[in-house]
Amino acid sequence: DSGVTQTPKHLITATGQRVTLRCSPRSGDLSVYWYQQSLDQGLQFLIQYYNGEERAKGNILERFSAQQFPDLHSELNLSSLELGDSALYFCASSETSGGGETQYFGPGTRLLVL
Amino acid sequence: GQNIDQPTEMTATEGAIVQINCTYQTSGFNGLFWYQQHAGEAPTFLSYNVLDGLEEKGRFSSFLSRSKGYSYLLLKELQMKDSASYLCAVRDNGRKLIFGQGTELSVKP
Numbered sequence: 001d002s003g004v005t006q007t008p009k010h011l012i013t014a015t016g017q018r019v020t021l022r023c024s025p026r027s028g029d030l031s032v033y034w035y036q037q038s039l040d041q042g043l044q045f046l047i048q049y050y051n052g053e054e055r056a057k058g059n060i061l062e063r064f065s066a067q068q069f070p071d072l073h074s075e076l077n078l079s080s081l082e083l084g085d086s087a088l089y090f091c092a093s094s095e096t097s098g099g100g101e102t103q104y105f106g107p108g109t110r111l112l113v114l
Numbered sequence: 115g116q117n118i119d120q121p122t123e124m125t126a127t128e129g130a131i132v133q134i135n136c137t138y139q140t141s142g143f144n145g146l147f148w149y150q151q152h153a154g155e156a157p158t159f160l161s162y163n164v165l166d167g168l169e170e171k172g173r174f175s176s177f178l179s180r181s182k183g184y185s186y187l188l189l190k191e192l193q194m195k196d197s198a199s200y201l202c203a204v205r206d207n208g209r210k211l212i213f214g215q216g217t218e219l220s221v222k223p
Contacts, residue, residue, distance in 0.1 A: 002156070033211075042201075042213055042214070042215045042216060043149075043151075043157065043201060043203075043213045043216070044213065045203075045210060045211035045212070045213065048209070055209065056208065056209035056210055056211075057208075057210065058210045058211060058212075090156055090157070092157075100145055100147070100162030100163075100164060101162075102159045103159050104159070105156035105157050105158070105159075106156060107155075107156055108156055
């Protein structure tokens with residue numbers, strides 16, 4: 001158990017819908033990262049927050065948005081969902097904003113868009 | 115463009131040593147990471163290199179040559195539980211993490 005929690009574990013929804021994925025980092029960690037993993041694209045970095053501020057941006061679509069709240073939990077919002085958004089979404093946390101500190105991954109949220 | 119290359123799959127024997135290579139071309143360089151991912155599980159951080167040379171952590175070592183855009187992960191005394199996907203990732207100047215497609219390692223008895 002990494003100490004990072006993600007909810008929900010599974011999510012099934014329809015095209016065009018909007019969903020929110022939630023992540024609680026390990027106690028004391030200030031950075032949260034979001035990743036998407038699909039069979040054809042592999043693991044893709046989406047976005048990083050550090051202490052409430054956006055720190056780095058990866059291949060995040062405009063239909064997706066994220067934020068980190070004052071209690072350091074983070075939410076990833078996915079809207080106007082398409083079939084291709086079906087994937088495993090991981091959240092990871094680390095103590096600081098990088099460097100080479102260890103990132104601890106949550107168990108992931110499996111999203112299926114029908 | 116940005117590109118990370120690593121072999122798609124490798125096979126090795128229990129107790130042996132295996133080297134997984136990674137070459138990269140990115141917009142700047144701010145560190146290279148190796149992760150291990152077992153099927154159906156979340157990735158696990160293995161190592162980080164930002165300076166040239168070898169970093170050793172138990173049975174795992176990672177090497178970096180920035181001038182060559184090259185890294186390798188060395189796994190010694192292979193165990194069956196080392197069968198997994200190994201992901202190489204580079205952080206570019208914009209702090210974006212770029213991942214390779216992963217190397218599927220099969221350890222045979």
